[in-house]
Amino acid sequence: MCGIVGYIGEKKAAPILLSGLKKLEYRGYDSAGIAVQEQEAVKIVKKEGKLDKLRSSAEKEIFTGGTGIGHTRWATHGKPSDLNSHPHTDSFSKIVIVHNGIIENFRELKEELLQKGHQFKSETDTEVAAHLIASYYEQTNLKEAVIKAVKKLEGSFALAVMSYTEKDRIIAVRKDSPLIVGLGENENFLASDIPAYLEHTDDFYILEDGEIADIRKDKVSIYSFNGEVITDKNKTKIDWDAEMAEKQGYEHFMLKEIHEQPESLKRLLEDNLKDGKIDLTKSGLESDWLNNYDKIHVVACGTAYHSGALAKYLLEDKLRIPVEVEVASEYRYRNPIINDRTLMIVVSQSGETADTLAALRLAKKEGARVLALTNSRDSSIARESDMVIYLKAGPEIAVASTKAYTNMVAAFYILLIDGMRQRQEIAEETEKKYTSDLIKLPEMIRQLSEQSKEKIKQIADKYAQKENIFFIGRNTDYTLALEGALKLKEISYIHAEAYPAGELKHGTLALIEDDVPVVALGSRADIFPKLFSNLKEVKARGAETLLITEEDQEFEADSVDHLIELPLLNKDFAGLLAIIPLQLLAYYTALNCGEDIDQPRNLAKSVTVE
Secondary structure, three states, X not given: OOEEXXXXXXXXXXXXXHHHHHHOHHHOOOEEEEEEEOOOOEEEEEEEOOHHHXXXXXXXXXXXXXXXXXXXXXXXXXXXXXXXXXXXXXXXXXXXXXXXXXXOOHHXXXXXXXXXXXXXXXXXXXXXXXXXXXXXXXXXXXXXXXXXXXXXXXXXXXXXXXXXXXXXXXXXXXXXXXXXXXXXXXXXXXXXXXXXXXXXXXXXXXXXXXXXXXXXXXXXXXXXXXXXXXXXXXXXXXXOOHHHHOOOOOOOHHHHHHHOHHXXXXXXXXXOEEOOEEOOHXXXXXXXXXXXXXXXXXXXXXXXXXXXXXXXXXXXXXXXXXXXXXXXXXXXXXXXXXXXXXXXXXXXXXXXXXXXXXXXXXXXHOOOEEEEEEOOOOOHHHHHOOEEEEOOOOXXXXXXXXXXXXXXXXXXXXXXXXXXXXXXXXXXXXXXXHHHHHHHHHHHHHHHHHHHHHHHHHHHXXXXXXXXXXXXXXXXXXXXXXXXXXXXXXXXXXXXXXXXXXXXXXXXXXXXOOXXXXXXXXXXXXXXXXXXXXXXXXXXXXXEEEEEEEOOOOOOHHHOOEEEEEOOOOOOOHHHHHHHHHHHHHHHHHHHHOOOOOOOOOOOOOXXXX
Protein backbone atom coordinates (compact mmCIF):
# COMPACT_ATOMS: atom_id res chain seq x y z
CA MET A 1 0.00 0.00 0.00
CA CYS A 2 1.27 3.46 -0.95
CA GLY A 3 4.68 4.10 -2.41
CA ILE A 4 7.57 6.31 -1.34
CA VAL A 5 10.43 7.45 -3.57
CA GLY A 6 13.33 9.79 -3.00
CA TYR A 7 16.40 10.96 -4.89
CA ILE A 8 19.44 13.03 -4.03
CA GLY A 9 22.25 13.54 -6.51
CA GLU A 10 23.57 15.56 -9.43
CA LYS A 11 20.75 14.79 -11.87
CA LYS A 12 17.35 16.43 -12.04
CA ALA A 13 15.23 14.77 -9.37
CA ALA A 14 11.74 15.22 -10.88
CA PRO A 15 11.95 12.73 -13.80
CA ILE A 16 13.68 10.15 -11.57
CA LEU A 17 10.94 10.50 -8.94
CA LEU A 18 8.17 10.16 -11.52
CA SER A 19 9.85 7.11 -13.05
CA GLY A 20 10.24 5.54 -9.60
CA LEU A 21 6.58 6.13 -8.80
CA LYS A 22 5.61 4.52 -12.09
CA LYS A 23 7.51 1.39 -11.03
CA LEU A 24 5.53 1.36 -7.76
CA GLU A 25 2.06 1.75 -9.27
CA TYR A 26 1.35 -1.90 -8.47
CA ARG A 27 1.24 -1.08 -4.76
CA GLY A 28 -2.17 0.56 -5.17
CA TYR A 29 -2.93 4.28 -4.91
CA ASP A 30 -5.55 6.96 -5.54
CA SER A 31 -3.36 10.10 -5.67
CA ALA A 32 0.27 11.02 -6.19
CA GLY A 33 2.72 13.86 -5.71
CA ILE A 34 6.35 14.99 -5.75
CA ALA A 35 8.37 17.67 -3.96
CA VAL A 36 11.71 18.98 -5.27
CA GLN A 37 14.24 21.27 -3.60
CA GLU A 38 14.64 24.35 -5.80
CA GLN A 39 16.77 27.43 -5.18
CA GLU A 40 13.89 29.62 -4.07
CA ALA A 41 11.65 27.07 -2.34
CA VAL A 42 10.51 23.47 -2.23
CA LYS A 43 8.24 23.02 -5.25
CA ILE A 44 5.33 20.61 -4.74
CA VAL A 45 2.95 19.16 -7.33
CA LYS A 46 0.28 16.64 -6.27
CA LYS A 47 -2.89 15.32 -7.84
CA GLU A 48 -5.76 13.00 -7.10
CA GLY A 49 -5.96 10.12 -9.57
CA LYS A 50 -3.43 8.26 -11.68
CA LEU A 51 0.19 9.19 -12.29
CA ASP A 52 -0.61 10.51 -15.77
CA LYS A 53 -2.41 13.45 -14.13
CA LEU A 54 0.57 14.15 -11.90
CA ARG A 55 2.99 13.87 -14.81
CA SER A 56 0.88 16.23 -16.91
CA SER A 57 0.87 18.84 -14.12
CA ALA A 58 4.58 18.38 -13.39
CA GLU A 59 5.48 18.96 -17.05
CA LYS A 60 3.97 22.44 -16.78
CA GLU A 61 6.45 23.31 -14.03
CA ILE A 62 10.21 23.89 -14.29
CA PHE A 63 12.14 21.53 -12.02
CA THR A 64 15.92 21.80 -11.82
CA GLY A 65 16.70 20.59 -8.30
CA GLY A 66 18.60 17.39 -7.53
CA THR A 67 16.86 16.50 -4.25
CA GLY A 68 13.26 15.37 -3.94
CA ILE A 69 10.71 12.96 -2.57
CA GLY A 70 7.50 11.51 -4.03
CA HIS A 71 4.51 9.44 -3.04
CA THR A 72 1.53 7.44 -4.25
CA ARG A 73 -1.25 7.54 -1.64
CA TRP A 74 -3.89 4.94 -0.79
CA ALA A 75 -6.45 6.90 1.23
CA THR A 76 -6.92 6.10 4.92
CA HIS A 77 -7.31 9.44 6.71
CA GLY A 78 -9.36 11.69 4.49
CA LYS A 79 -10.84 11.04 1.06
CA PRO A 80 -8.73 11.02 -2.11
CA SER A 81 -8.17 14.64 -3.13
CA ASP A 82 -5.45 17.04 -4.24
CA LEU A 83 -5.38 18.52 -0.73
CA ASN A 84 -5.02 15.19 1.07
CA SER A 85 -2.38 13.94 -1.37
CA HIS A 86 1.26 13.77 -0.29
CA PRO A 87 3.73 15.48 0.12
CA HIS A 88 2.55 17.49 3.13
CA THR A 89 4.16 20.46 4.88
CA ASP A 90 3.89 22.30 8.17
CA SER A 91 2.29 25.76 8.30
CA PHE A 92 5.46 27.53 7.14
CA SER A 93 6.64 24.87 4.66
CA LYS A 94 9.85 24.32 6.61
CA ILE A 95 9.23 20.57 6.65
CA VAL A 96 8.11 18.46 3.68
CA ILE A 97 7.08 14.86 4.30
CA VAL A 98 5.65 11.75 2.66
CA HIS A 99 4.38 8.83 4.71
CA ASN A 100 3.24 5.22 4.41
CA GLY A 101 1.28 3.53 7.18
CA ILE A 102 -0.95 4.83 9.95
CA ILE A 103 -0.09 7.12 12.87
CA GLU A 104 -2.49 5.82 15.48
CA ASN A 105 -2.20 8.68 17.99
CA PHE A 106 -2.49 11.49 15.45
CA ARG A 107 -5.65 12.91 17.07
CA GLU A 108 -3.95 13.48 20.42
CA LEU A 109 -0.88 14.96 18.73
CA LYS A 110 -3.01 17.19 16.54
CA GLU A 111 -4.87 18.55 19.56
CA GLU A 112 -1.57 19.37 21.29
CA LEU A 113 -0.27 21.13 18.19
CA LEU A 114 -3.51 23.09 17.68
CA GLN A 115 -3.18 24.41 21.21
CA LYS A 116 0.30 25.62 20.31
CA GLY A 117 -1.06 27.57 17.33
CA HIS A 118 -0.44 25.13 14.46
CA GLN A 119 -2.94 25.30 11.61
CA PHE A 120 -3.83 22.29 9.47
CA LYS A 121 -4.97 22.14 5.86
CA SER A 122 -5.71 18.44 5.29
CA GLU A 123 -7.53 15.57 7.00
CA THR A 124 -4.46 13.34 7.06
CA ASP A 125 -2.40 11.90 9.89
CA THR A 126 0.67 12.64 7.76
CA GLU A 127 0.35 16.41 8.09
CA VAL A 128 0.39 15.98 11.88
CA ALA A 129 3.81 14.35 11.60
CA ALA A 130 5.08 17.29 9.50
CA HIS A 131 3.93 19.78 12.14
CA LEU A 132 5.37 17.69 14.96
CA ILE A 133 8.80 17.56 13.29
CA ALA A 134 8.60 21.31 12.60
CA SER A 135 7.92 21.98 16.29
CA TYR A 136 11.26 20.36 17.18
CA TYR A 137 13.12 21.73 14.16
CA GLU A 138 13.19 25.24 15.61
CA GLN A 139 15.74 24.12 18.23
CA THR A 140 17.89 21.61 16.30
CA ASN A 141 18.78 20.10 12.90
CA LEU A 142 16.58 17.96 10.68
CA LYS A 143 17.87 14.55 11.80
CA GLU A 144 17.54 15.36 15.50
CA ALA A 145 14.08 16.85 14.97
CA VAL A 146 12.92 13.65 13.23
CA ILE A 147 14.41 11.48 16.00
CA LYS A 148 12.55 13.46 18.65
CA ALA A 149 9.29 13.31 16.68
CA VAL A 150 9.28 9.58 15.95
CA LYS A 151 9.57 8.83 19.66
CA LYS A 152 6.10 10.35 20.03
CA LEU A 153 4.51 8.62 17.04
CA GLU A 154 2.51 5.44 17.58
CA GLY A 155 1.53 2.98 14.85
CA SER A 156 3.26 1.64 11.76
CA PHE A 157 4.91 4.10 9.43
CA ALA A 158 7.64 4.90 6.95
CA LEU A 159 8.63 8.54 6.50
CA ALA A 160 10.73 10.53 4.07
CA VAL A 161 11.45 14.07 5.26
CA MET A 162 13.09 17.12 3.70
CA SER A 163 13.66 20.68 4.87
CA TYR A 164 14.04 23.76 2.71
CA THR A 165 16.89 25.05 4.92
CA GLU A 166 18.92 21.81 4.61
CA LYS A 167 18.84 21.19 0.89
CA ASP A 168 21.42 18.42 0.83
CA ARG A 169 19.71 15.68 2.84
CA ILE A 170 16.69 13.41 3.09
CA ILE A 171 15.83 11.72 6.39
CA ALA A 172 14.07 8.34 6.11
CA VAL A 173 12.40 6.46 8.97
CA ARG A 174 11.12 2.90 9.14
CA LYS A 175 8.73 1.45 11.72
CA ASP A 176 6.77 -1.63 10.55
CA SER A 177 6.51 -0.31 6.98
CA PRO A 178 9.19 -1.15 4.40
CA LEU A 179 11.85 1.23 3.14
CA ILE A 180 15.02 0.63 1.14
CA VAL A 181 17.93 2.91 0.27
CA GLY A 182 19.49 2.45 -3.17
CA LEU A 183 23.20 3.20 -3.35
CA GLY A 184 24.78 4.94 -6.32
CA GLU A 185 27.85 7.01 -7.17
CA ASN A 186 27.33 10.64 -6.13
CA GLU A 187 23.63 9.84 -5.93
CA ASN A 188 21.39 7.81 -3.66
CA PHE A 189 17.80 6.66 -3.82
CA LEU A 190 14.95 5.97 -1.43
CA ALA A 191 11.91 3.79 -2.04
CA SER A 192 9.36 1.57 -0.37
CA ASP A 193 10.25 -1.30 -2.72
CA ILE A 194 13.21 -2.42 -4.82
CA PRO A 195 11.69 -2.28 -8.37
CA ALA A 196 11.52 1.54 -8.15
CA TYR A 197 15.24 1.90 -8.85
CA LEU A 198 16.50 -1.35 -10.34
CA GLU A 199 17.47 0.53 -13.51
CA HIS A 200 19.85 2.69 -11.43
CA THR A 201 21.41 0.30 -8.90
CA ASP A 202 21.41 -3.23 -7.54
CA ASP A 203 22.99 -2.29 -4.17
CA PHE A 204 20.60 -1.49 -1.34
CA TYR A 205 20.35 -0.96 2.35
CA ILE A 206 17.20 -2.66 3.62
CA LEU A 207 16.12 -0.58 6.59
CA GLU A 208 14.97 -2.50 9.65
CA ASP A 209 12.33 -1.44 12.16
CA GLY A 210 13.61 1.34 14.36
CA GLU A 211 16.20 2.60 11.86
CA ILE A 212 16.69 6.11 10.46
CA ALA A 213 18.70 6.86 7.33
CA ASP A 214 20.41 10.23 6.83
CA ILE A 215 20.78 10.32 3.05
CA ARG A 216 23.18 12.67 1.26
CA LYS A 217 24.29 12.40 -2.36
CA ASP A 218 27.73 11.09 -1.39
CA LYS A 219 26.97 9.02 1.72
CA VAL A 220 24.26 7.29 3.73
CA SER A 221 24.39 7.07 7.53
CA ILE A 222 22.11 4.76 9.50
CA TYR A 223 20.95 5.50 13.06
CA SER A 224 18.71 3.92 15.67
CA PHE A 225 15.67 5.76 17.01
CA ASN A 226 17.89 6.69 19.96
CA GLY A 227 20.27 8.48 17.62
CA GLU A 228 23.06 5.93 17.92
CA VAL A 229 25.00 5.37 14.69
CA ILE A 230 24.78 1.84 13.23
CA THR A 231 28.20 0.97 11.82
CA ASP A 232 27.66 -2.67 10.82
CA LYS A 233 24.82 -2.22 8.33
CA ASN A 234 25.22 -4.72 5.49
CA LYS A 235 24.50 -3.93 1.86
CA THR A 236 22.17 -6.22 -0.07
CA LYS A 237 22.84 -6.97 -3.73
CA ILE A 238 19.62 -7.74 -5.59
CA ASP A 239 19.75 -10.45 -8.26
CA TRP A 240 16.80 -9.06 -10.23
CA ASP A 241 17.54 -6.97 -13.29
CA ALA A 242 15.59 -3.95 -14.50
CA GLU A 243 14.20 -5.84 -17.49
CA MET A 244 12.46 -8.30 -15.17
CA ALA A 245 10.36 -5.42 -13.83
CA GLU A 246 9.25 -4.22 -17.30
CA LYS A 247 6.35 -5.44 -19.47
CA GLN A 248 8.63 -6.63 -22.29
CA GLY A 249 5.93 -6.24 -24.96
CA TYR A 250 3.02 -7.70 -22.99
CA GLU A 251 -0.12 -5.60 -22.67
CA HIS A 252 -0.23 -6.10 -18.91
CA PHE A 253 2.15 -7.22 -16.20
CA MET A 254 -0.30 -9.92 -15.17
CA LEU A 255 -0.14 -11.61 -18.58
CA LYS A 256 3.65 -11.33 -18.59
CA GLU A 257 3.83 -12.90 -15.14
CA ILE A 258 1.50 -15.75 -16.10
CA HIS A 259 3.86 -16.58 -18.97
CA GLU A 260 6.92 -16.21 -16.72
CA GLN A 261 5.79 -19.06 -14.48
CA PRO A 262 7.86 -21.83 -16.11
CA GLU A 263 11.07 -19.83 -15.66
CA SER A 264 10.29 -18.63 -12.14
CA LEU A 265 9.42 -22.19 -11.14
CA LYS A 266 12.71 -23.43 -12.60
CA ARG A 267 14.61 -20.91 -10.46
CA LEU A 268 12.91 -22.19 -7.31
CA LEU A 269 13.61 -25.82 -8.17
CA GLU A 270 17.24 -25.17 -9.09
CA ASP A 271 17.71 -23.39 -5.77
CA ASN A 272 16.44 -26.42 -3.83
CA LEU A 273 17.72 -29.37 -5.86
CA LYS A 274 21.12 -31.03 -5.73
CA ASP A 275 22.06 -34.09 -7.77
CA GLY A 276 18.39 -34.65 -8.61
CA LYS A 277 17.26 -34.64 -4.97
CA ILE A 278 15.56 -32.08 -2.76
CA ASP A 279 18.17 -30.16 -0.75
CA LEU A 280 16.92 -27.60 1.77
CA THR A 281 20.35 -26.71 3.15
CA LYS A 282 19.96 -23.05 2.11
CA SER A 283 16.69 -22.71 4.01
CA GLY A 284 18.19 -23.53 7.40
CA LEU A 285 15.52 -26.18 7.95
CA GLU A 286 16.72 -29.15 10.00
CA SER A 287 17.45 -32.31 7.99
CA ASP A 288 15.06 -34.21 10.29
CA TRP A 289 12.58 -31.38 10.76
CA LEU A 290 9.52 -33.61 10.53
CA ASN A 291 10.53 -35.40 13.74
CA ASN A 292 10.97 -32.15 15.65
CA TYR A 293 7.34 -31.00 15.49
CA ASP A 294 3.95 -32.35 16.53
CA LYS A 295 1.91 -29.99 14.36
CA ILE A 296 2.19 -27.36 11.66
CA HIS A 297 0.40 -24.00 11.56
CA VAL A 298 0.26 -22.33 8.13
CA VAL A 299 -0.60 -18.64 8.37
CA ALA A 300 -1.05 -16.27 5.43
CA CYS A 301 -3.46 -13.89 3.68
CA GLY A 302 -5.33 -13.96 0.37
CA THR A 303 -3.63 -15.93 -2.38
CA ALA A 304 -0.85 -17.03 -0.03
CA TYR A 305 -3.51 -18.49 2.27
CA HIS A 306 -4.90 -20.53 -0.64
CA SER A 307 -1.46 -22.05 -1.24
CA GLY A 308 -1.38 -23.16 2.38
CA ALA A 309 -4.91 -24.55 2.19
CA LEU A 310 -3.83 -26.75 -0.72
CA ALA A 311 -0.73 -27.86 1.15
CA LYS A 312 -2.75 -28.95 4.18
CA TYR A 313 -4.39 -31.76 2.20
CA LEU A 314 -1.05 -33.08 0.93
CA LEU A 315 1.02 -32.72 4.10
CA GLU A 316 -1.58 -34.42 6.27
CA ASP A 317 -2.21 -37.16 3.73
CA LYS A 318 1.41 -38.08 3.03
CA LEU A 319 3.25 -37.05 6.20
CA ARG A 320 0.51 -37.75 8.75
CA ILE A 321 1.15 -34.58 10.73
CA PRO A 322 -1.70 -32.26 11.81
CA VAL A 323 -1.80 -29.04 9.79
CA GLU A 324 -3.88 -25.99 10.68
CA VAL A 325 -4.28 -23.25 8.06
CA GLU A 326 -5.59 -19.88 9.08
CA VAL A 327 -5.97 -16.37 7.72
CA ALA A 328 -3.33 -14.28 9.48
CA SER A 329 -5.75 -11.50 10.45
CA GLU A 330 -7.75 -14.02 12.51
CA TYR A 331 -4.92 -16.13 13.90
CA ARG A 332 -3.68 -13.94 16.71
CA TYR A 333 -7.14 -12.98 17.92
CA ARG A 334 -8.22 -16.51 18.81
CA ASN A 335 -5.51 -17.38 21.36
CA PRO A 336 -4.05 -20.25 19.27
CA ILE A 337 -2.44 -23.25 20.95
CA ILE A 338 1.29 -22.94 20.26
CA ASN A 339 4.37 -24.49 21.86
CA ASP A 340 7.96 -25.39 21.07
CA ARG A 341 6.78 -28.46 19.14
CA THR A 342 4.87 -26.23 16.69
CA LEU A 343 6.27 -25.40 13.27
CA MET A 344 4.69 -22.24 11.93
CA ILE A 345 4.93 -21.72 8.17
CA VAL A 346 4.24 -18.11 7.18
CA VAL A 347 3.66 -17.34 3.51
CA SER A 348 4.01 -13.83 2.06
CA GLN A 349 5.12 -12.66 -1.38
CA SER A 350 6.30 -9.29 -0.09
CA GLY A 351 7.59 -10.46 3.27
CA GLU A 352 5.99 -7.36 4.77
CA THR A 353 2.32 -8.39 5.14
CA ALA A 354 1.33 -6.75 8.42
CA ASP A 355 -1.10 -9.40 9.72
CA THR A 356 1.24 -12.26 8.82
CA LEU A 357 4.17 -10.53 10.49
CA ALA A 358 2.13 -10.01 13.66
CA ALA A 359 1.13 -13.70 13.71
CA LEU A 360 4.79 -14.68 13.27
CA ARG A 361 5.80 -12.59 16.28
CA LEU A 362 3.05 -14.13 18.39
CA ALA A 363 4.15 -17.65 17.49
CA LYS A 364 7.80 -16.97 18.28
CA LYS A 365 6.83 -15.47 21.62
CA GLU A 366 5.05 -18.74 22.47
CA GLY A 367 8.08 -20.84 21.53
CA ALA A 368 7.27 -21.98 17.98
CA ARG A 369 9.89 -22.20 15.25
CA VAL A 370 9.01 -20.26 12.09
CA LEU A 371 9.67 -21.15 8.47
CA ALA A 372 8.96 -18.38 5.94
CA LEU A 373 8.04 -18.83 2.29
CA THR A 374 8.68 -15.39 0.81
CA ASN A 375 9.81 -13.75 -2.40
CA SER A 376 11.66 -10.89 -0.73
CA ARG A 377 15.16 -11.31 0.61
CA ASP A 378 15.86 -9.21 3.72
CA SER A 379 12.16 -8.47 4.21
CA SER A 380 10.83 -8.25 7.77
CA ILE A 381 9.35 -11.75 7.61
CA ALA A 382 12.56 -13.20 6.19
CA ARG A 383 14.69 -11.56 8.88
CA GLU A 384 12.46 -12.51 11.78
CA SER A 385 11.87 -16.13 10.76
CA ASP A 386 14.12 -18.95 11.92
CA MET A 387 14.24 -20.52 8.44
CA VAL A 388 13.43 -19.25 4.95
CA ILE A 389 12.65 -20.77 1.57
CA TYR A 390 12.94 -17.97 -0.97
CA LEU A 391 10.36 -18.24 -3.74
CA LYS A 392 12.71 -16.92 -6.44
CA ALA A 393 9.76 -15.66 -8.50
CA GLY A 394 11.43 -12.36 -9.36
CA PRO A 395 9.53 -9.06 -9.19
CA GLU A 396 5.76 -9.49 -9.35
CA ILE A 397 4.16 -6.20 -10.33
CA ALA A 398 0.49 -7.00 -10.99
CA VAL A 399 -1.64 -6.81 -7.85
CA ALA A 400 -3.25 -10.17 -8.67
CA SER A 401 -0.60 -12.74 -7.81
CA THR A 402 0.20 -15.48 -10.33
CA LYS A 403 3.82 -16.59 -10.48
CA ALA A 404 4.34 -16.02 -6.74
CA TYR A 405 1.35 -18.29 -6.06
CA THR A 406 2.69 -21.11 -8.23
CA ASN A 407 6.05 -20.89 -6.49
CA MET A 408 4.35 -20.90 -3.09
CA VAL A 409 2.55 -24.12 -3.99
CA ALA A 410 5.77 -25.56 -5.43
CA ALA A 411 7.63 -24.66 -2.24
CA PHE A 412 5.08 -26.72 -0.32
CA TYR A 413 5.64 -29.56 -2.82
CA ILE A 414 9.36 -29.36 -2.01
CA LEU A 415 8.59 -29.58 1.71
CA LEU A 416 6.30 -32.52 1.03
CA ILE A 417 8.99 -34.48 -0.81
CA ASP A 418 11.59 -33.67 1.85
CA GLY A 419 9.14 -34.86 4.49
CA MET A 420 8.52 -38.05 2.54
CA ARG A 421 12.27 -38.72 2.65
CA GLN A 422 12.02 -38.74 6.44
CA ARG A 423 9.11 -41.19 6.58
CA GLN A 424 10.53 -44.69 6.55
CA GLU A 425 7.21 -46.16 5.49
CA ILE A 426 7.38 -44.23 2.21
CA ALA A 427 9.48 -46.04 -0.36
CA GLU A 428 12.50 -44.31 -1.87
CA GLU A 429 11.05 -45.01 -5.32
CA THR A 430 7.98 -42.92 -4.43
CA GLU A 431 10.15 -40.03 -3.33
CA LYS A 432 12.10 -40.24 -6.61
CA LYS A 433 8.86 -40.35 -8.63
CA TYR A 434 7.53 -37.23 -6.89
CA THR A 435 10.81 -35.38 -7.49
CA SER A 436 10.77 -36.40 -11.15
CA ASP A 437 7.19 -35.17 -11.55
CA LEU A 438 8.07 -31.88 -9.88
CA ILE A 439 10.91 -31.29 -12.33
CA LYS A 440 8.49 -31.82 -15.24
CA LEU A 441 6.13 -29.08 -14.11
CA PRO A 442 7.75 -25.98 -15.73
CA GLU A 443 7.60 -27.41 -19.25
CA MET A 444 4.09 -28.79 -18.73
CA ILE A 445 2.93 -25.36 -17.56
CA ARG A 446 4.46 -23.73 -20.64
CA GLN A 447 2.71 -26.15 -22.97
CA LEU A 448 -0.63 -25.85 -21.19
CA SER A 449 -0.52 -22.04 -21.36
CA GLU A 450 -0.04 -22.12 -25.11
CA GLN A 451 -2.52 -24.92 -25.82
CA SER A 452 -5.40 -23.59 -23.72
CA LYS A 453 -5.12 -19.85 -24.42
CA GLU A 454 -7.40 -19.59 -27.45
CA LYS A 455 -10.14 -21.74 -25.95
CA ILE A 456 -10.03 -19.71 -22.74
CA LYS A 457 -10.35 -16.48 -24.72
CA GLN A 458 -13.61 -17.78 -26.22
CA ILE A 459 -14.96 -18.71 -22.80
CA ALA A 460 -13.90 -15.35 -21.38
CA ASP A 461 -15.91 -13.57 -24.10
CA LYS A 462 -19.04 -15.16 -22.62
CA TYR A 463 -18.08 -14.78 -18.97
CA ALA A 464 -17.50 -11.04 -19.33
CA GLN A 465 -21.27 -10.66 -19.78
CA LYS A 466 -22.15 -12.57 -16.58
CA GLU A 467 -23.03 -11.20 -13.15
CA ASN A 468 -22.28 -14.32 -11.07
CA ILE A 469 -19.83 -17.20 -11.54
CA PHE A 470 -19.37 -20.18 -9.24
CA PHE A 471 -16.34 -22.42 -8.77
CA ILE A 472 -16.52 -25.91 -7.24
CA GLY A 473 -14.04 -28.62 -6.38
CA ARG A 474 -13.19 -31.33 -3.87
CA ASN A 475 -10.06 -31.87 -1.81
CA THR A 476 -7.15 -29.83 -3.26
CA ASP A 477 -9.43 -28.83 -6.14
CA TYR A 478 -11.58 -26.89 -3.67
CA THR A 479 -8.56 -24.75 -2.75
CA LEU A 480 -7.97 -24.16 -6.47
CA ALA A 481 -11.61 -23.09 -6.77
CA LEU A 482 -10.98 -20.53 -4.02
CA GLU A 483 -7.98 -19.12 -5.84
CA GLY A 484 -9.77 -19.14 -9.22
CA ALA A 485 -12.72 -17.21 -7.80
CA LEU A 486 -10.43 -14.71 -6.10
CA LYS A 487 -8.48 -14.04 -9.28
CA LEU A 488 -11.65 -13.47 -11.29
CA LYS A 489 -13.42 -11.14 -8.89
CA GLU A 490 -10.41 -9.03 -7.94
CA ILE A 491 -9.64 -7.95 -11.51
CA SER A 492 -12.95 -8.30 -13.41
CA TYR A 493 -15.26 -7.21 -10.53
CA ILE A 494 -17.67 -10.01 -11.44
CA HIS A 495 -19.16 -11.68 -8.39
CA ALA A 496 -17.39 -15.04 -8.05
CA GLU A 497 -17.65 -17.58 -5.23
CA ALA A 498 -16.05 -20.95 -4.54
CA TYR A 499 -17.65 -23.86 -2.72
CA PRO A 500 -16.74 -27.43 -1.83
CA ALA A 501 -18.63 -29.39 -4.47
CA GLY A 502 -20.23 -31.63 -1.85
CA GLU A 503 -21.80 -28.58 -0.17
CA LEU A 504 -23.99 -27.71 -3.16
CA LYS A 505 -27.00 -29.52 -1.72
CA HIS A 506 -26.59 -27.64 1.57
CA GLY A 507 -27.61 -24.28 0.16
CA THR A 508 -25.66 -23.22 -2.89
CA LEU A 509 -27.90 -24.97 -5.40
CA ALA A 510 -30.50 -22.32 -4.63
CA LEU A 511 -28.33 -19.84 -6.56
CA ILE A 512 -28.03 -21.94 -9.72
CA GLU A 513 -30.29 -20.95 -12.59
CA ASP A 514 -30.23 -20.88 -16.38
CA ASP A 515 -26.89 -19.88 -17.92
CA VAL A 516 -25.10 -19.21 -14.62
CA PRO A 517 -21.48 -20.34 -15.19
CA VAL A 518 -20.11 -23.05 -12.91
CA VAL A 519 -16.40 -23.86 -13.16
CA ALA A 520 -15.65 -27.38 -11.91
CA LEU A 521 -12.12 -28.37 -10.95
CA GLY A 522 -11.54 -32.07 -11.50
CA SER A 523 -7.76 -32.53 -11.49
CA ARG A 524 -7.83 -35.45 -9.06
CA ALA A 525 -8.74 -38.67 -10.85
CA ASP A 526 -9.26 -40.52 -7.54
CA ILE A 527 -12.34 -38.45 -6.65
CA PHE A 528 -13.42 -37.33 -10.12
CA PRO A 529 -16.66 -39.40 -10.11
CA LYS A 530 -17.85 -37.56 -6.99
CA LEU A 531 -17.00 -34.19 -8.51
CA PHE A 532 -18.74 -35.03 -11.77
CA SER A 533 -21.95 -36.03 -10.00
CA ASN A 534 -22.02 -32.50 -8.53
CA LEU A 535 -21.40 -31.05 -11.97
CA LYS A 536 -24.40 -32.96 -13.28
CA GLU A 537 -26.52 -31.47 -10.48
CA VAL A 538 -25.79 -27.91 -11.57
CA LYS A 539 -26.18 -28.78 -15.23
CA ALA A 540 -29.63 -30.22 -14.52
CA ARG A 541 -30.58 -26.81 -13.12
CA GLY A 542 -29.50 -24.89 -16.20
CA ALA A 543 -25.89 -23.96 -15.40
CA GLU A 544 -23.33 -23.31 -18.13
CA THR A 545 -20.50 -25.65 -17.14
CA LEU A 546 -16.74 -25.47 -17.58
CA LEU A 547 -14.79 -28.57 -16.59
CA ILE A 548 -11.04 -28.50 -16.02
CA THR A 549 -9.74 -32.06 -15.77
CA GLU A 550 -7.04 -34.44 -16.97
CA GLU A 551 -6.92 -35.51 -20.59
CA ASP A 552 -8.42 -38.95 -21.30
CA GLN A 553 -10.80 -38.58 -18.35
CA GLU A 554 -14.09 -40.34 -19.11
CA PHE A 555 -17.36 -38.48 -18.47
CA GLU A 556 -20.79 -37.79 -19.98
CA ALA A 557 -20.19 -35.06 -22.54
CA ASP A 558 -23.74 -33.68 -22.41
CA SER A 559 -23.07 -32.28 -18.91
CA VAL A 560 -20.07 -30.21 -20.04
CA ASP A 561 -20.36 -27.04 -22.12
CA HIS A 562 -16.67 -26.15 -22.08
CA LEU A 563 -13.66 -28.39 -21.45
CA ILE A 564 -10.04 -27.62 -20.63
CA GLU A 565 -7.81 -30.70 -20.53
CA LEU A 566 -4.68 -30.98 -18.39
CA PRO A 567 -1.66 -33.13 -19.25
CA LEU A 568 -1.47 -36.34 -17.20
CA LEU A 569 0.56 -35.97 -14.00
CA ASN A 570 0.78 -37.14 -10.42
CA LYS A 571 -2.64 -36.28 -8.91
CA ASP A 572 -1.01 -34.45 -6.00
CA PHE A 573 0.80 -32.07 -8.36
CA ALA A 574 -1.97 -31.66 -10.94
CA GLY A 575 -3.28 -28.65 -9.04
CA LEU A 576 -0.36 -26.54 -10.20
CA LEU A 577 -1.40 -27.25 -13.77
CA ALA A 578 -5.09 -26.58 -13.10
CA ILE A 579 -4.41 -23.08 -11.79
CA ILE A 580 -2.99 -21.93 -15.16
CA PRO A 581 -6.31 -21.91 -17.08
CA LEU A 582 -7.96 -20.22 -14.07
CA GLN A 583 -5.40 -17.40 -14.17
CA LEU A 584 -5.85 -16.99 -17.92
CA LEU A 585 -9.64 -17.07 -17.55
CA ALA A 586 -9.52 -14.25 -15.01
CA TYR A 587 -7.16 -12.22 -17.18
CA TYR A 588 -9.09 -12.47 -20.45
CA THR A 589 -12.45 -11.97 -18.75
CA ALA A 590 -11.18 -8.76 -17.13
CA LEU A 591 -9.69 -7.69 -20.47
CA ASN A 592 -13.11 -8.08 -22.11
CA CYS A 593 -14.65 -6.10 -19.27
CA GLY A 594 -12.21 -3.25 -19.97
CA GLU A 595 -10.86 -3.13 -16.42
CA ASP A 596 -7.50 -1.92 -15.11
CA ILE A 597 -6.03 -5.40 -14.75
CA ASP A 598 -2.71 -4.65 -13.08
CA GLN A 599 -4.17 -2.15 -10.60
CA PRO A 600 -7.67 -3.24 -9.54
CA ARG A 601 -9.67 -0.70 -7.60
CA ASN A 602 -9.33 -0.51 -3.81
CA LEU A 603 -6.54 -3.11 -3.72
CA ALA A 604 -2.80 -2.94 -3.09
CA LYS A 605 0.03 -5.34 -3.78
CA SER A 606 1.58 -5.26 -0.35
CA VAL A 607 -0.75 -4.82 2.64
CA THR A 608 1.48 -3.30 5.30
CA VAL A 609 -1.22 -2.02 7.67
CA GLU A 610 -4.02 -3.89 9.45
